[in-house]
Amino acid sequence: MGVIDIDGVLVQYPKVRALDDLRVQIPEGITGVVGVNGAGKSTLIKVLLGLLPPTSGTARVLGMDTATEGARIRELVGYLPEHDCLPADVTAADFVLHMAMMSGLPRAAARERTSDSLRHVGLDEERHRPMGGYSTGMRQRAKLAQAIVHDPRVVLLDEPTNGLDPRARDDMLGLIDRIGHDFGISVVVTSHLLGELERTADYIVVIDGGRLLRASSTQDLTHTTGNVLVEVLGPPGSDRAVGQRLVEHGVRAWPVGERIEVRVEDPATLDLIRDVVVDLDLGLVRIHEVHHTLEEVFAIEGRDDGAASNDRAGGLR
Ligand SMILES: Nc1ncnc2c1ncn2[C@@H]1O[C@H](COP(=O)(O)OP(=O)(O)OP(=O)(O)O)[C@@H](O)[C@H]1O
Numbered sequence: 001m002g003v004i005d006i007d008g009v010l011v012q013y014p015k016v017r018a019l020d021d022l023r024v025q026i027p028e029g030i031t032g033v034v035g036v037n038g039a040g041k042s043t044l045i046k047v048l049l050g051l052l053p054p055t056s057g058t059a060r061v062l063g064m065d066t067a068t069e070g071a072r073i074r075e076l077v078g079y080l081p082e083h084d085c086l087p088a089d090v091t092a093a094d095f096v097l098h099m100a101m102m103s104g105l106p107r108a109a110a111r112e113r114t115s116d117s118l119r120h121v122g123l124d125e126e127r128h129r130p131m132g133g134y135s136t137g138m139r140q141r142a143k144l145a146q147a148i149v150h151d152p153r154v155v156l157l158d159e160p161t162n163g164l165d166p167r168a169r170d171d172m173l174g175l176i177d178r179i180g181h182d183f184g185i186s187v188v189v190t191s192h193l194l195g196e197l198e199r200t201a202d203y204i205v206v207i208d209g210g211r212l213l214r215a216s217s218t219q220d221l222t223h224t225t226g227n228v229l230v231e232v233l234g235p236p237g238s239d240r241a242v243g244q245r246l247v248e249h250g251v252r253a254w255p256v257g258e259r260i261e262v263r264v265e266d267p268a269t270l271d272l273i274r275d276v277v278v279d280l281d282l283g284l285v286r287i288h289e290v291h292h293t294l295e296e297v298f299a300i301e302g303r304d305d306g307a308a309s310n311d312r313a314g315g316l317r
Contacts, residue, residue, distance in 0.1 A: 002026045003154055003186045004048060008057035011043050011210070018043040020210040021057070030180035030187045032197030032218075033205045034294075040210040041190040042082055045156045048188070049079055062153060075103065078147035078155035078185075082162065084139065088132025092123050092142040095131065096149050103150035110149075117145040121175055137168030144175060148185065155179065157189040161196060173200045194294045198222060204294070222291040229290055230260045230273055233283030245276045261290060 002025030011019040018040045035041050046052040047059050050070020059066040061073045086095065096117060100110035118127045121141040126134070131142055140160055147155050157176065161169045177200050180187040191197050197204065197218075204221055206213040214221065232238050243260040246253040249272055252263035262273060270287065277284045 003028050003062060004188065005060040006044075006057075007059070009044075009047060009054045009059050010056045011040070011047060011052065012055040018210050019047070019054070022207065022210065022212055024205055024212050024215045026186075026188060026205065027203055028186050029202035030176065030189065030197075030200055031203040031205060032201030033188060033190045033207065034194055034197065035190075035192065035207040035213075037192050039192075039207045041192075041207065042158055043210075044207070045079070045158050045188070045190065048156060049074060049077065075150070076153045078150065078152035080140075080143045080147045080155070080157040080160050082158035082190075086131045086134075086139055086142060089130050091128050091130055092118060092134075092138075092145065093127040095142065096127075096146045099146040100149040105150060113149050113151065114145075117149040118142075120148070120178070121145045122171070135168070136163045137165070137171065140164065140168075140172060141175070144172075144179075148179060148183075152185060154186045154188065157187060159190050159192070161191065161193075169196075173197075176200055194298065198294045219291075221297055222294060223297075224289045224291055226265075227261050227263055227290040228270070228273075228287050229256060230262055230277075230287050231258075231285040232260075232277055233285050234280070238280070238282050241280055242273075242276055242282065245280065246273065249276070 004026035006022050006024050006026070009019050009022045010017065022040070022044070033041055033044065043052065047054055047066055048061055050066040050073050053067045062076055064073050066073060093114060097110055097114045100113050101107065105113060118124060121144050123138060123141050123145060126138060131139060134142065144157070144160065147157065160176070161172050164172060173196075176187055176189055179185050189197060189201065201218050203216070204218050205215045230242065232242055239258050239260050240255060243253045243255055246260070246262060251269055251272065253260050255261075262269065264270065273287060274284060
């Protein structure tokens with residue numbers, strides 16, 4: 001059983017079928033739910049929170065049926081809504097405290113958890129300023145603080161990086177990584193950008209038109225390219241020297257920034273890399289496998305199985 005089990009969920013709005021026989025199990029860890037705008041991501045989150053009963057099918061969160069046990073689920077689940085919902089004239093400290101008490105914490109515990117959560121999201125100093133003056137990144141962090149303040153077992157984050165500049169987006173992805181991997185809270189995070197979650201999410205669910213397109217561990221989805229990236233320590237140009245020496249040994253190698261990408265045709269190539277680095281009297285910092293990006297995976301699949309999946313993946317860039 002997954003942290004979340006979605007079994008044939010269908011949601012029919014008057015004019016639109018937002019989810020259509022969706023079946024997927026979401027494991028512990030960080031799961032990215034990826035789909036173009038309108039794919040059904042927010043609808044799925046509302047179903048999981050027990051706010052929207054499915055027209056048919058069943059969804060379970062931590063083993064509880066969302067249609068009948070919504071209130072209990074919401075005690076154990078944190079939620080970051082997509083749209084702006086913060087009162088402009090309230091400080092983050094007051095808002096998060098209010099949310100902590102709403103979730104049933106006594107005042108003293110709520111105060112303690114509020115300052116912990118605000119510190120975790122990096123809103124320590126600004127917490128006594130009204131949120132109306134916050135940047136988008138700070139507002140998203142305030143929303144994240146209230147999502148984790150009651151120490152939930154699962155958090156559902158609806159497009160937390162939407163509208164953020166690249167730096168704020170990286171900060172947010174770093175916080176999500178910490179929540180999922182250091183705090184041990186399972187995270188479901190949605191995005192309309194295919195590539196955005198590949199470094200943060202352990203598991204990826206791709207939905208399209210309310211249906212499941214793919215569900216797989218990120219590692220399996222972005223299978224290895226057969227290349228490795230080699231990083232060495234030494235004077236400027238050391239990386240090039242290593243690359244040159246590998247090429248002289250008949251291995252395909254080329255520079256990528258200050259590292260060398262090497263084609264590994266057989267395991268002996270890895271020994272050769274080590275020997276070359278030692279011969280040149282350099283330090284070997286790391287060798288790591290190069291994986292396909294999610295964008296490449298969908299582009300490759302699009303080429304393999306014709307226009308259908310190409311069209312679907314095309315909207316996800
Ligand atoms: N309350 C509603 N009533 C009617 N139709 C709705 C409602 N909410 C969403 N829809 C429709 O259901 C479909 C799925 O919407 P949903 O918001 O779940 O998608 P999404 O993947 O979260 O996209 P976005 O990121 O743009 O919100 C869309 O066609 C949307 O217009």
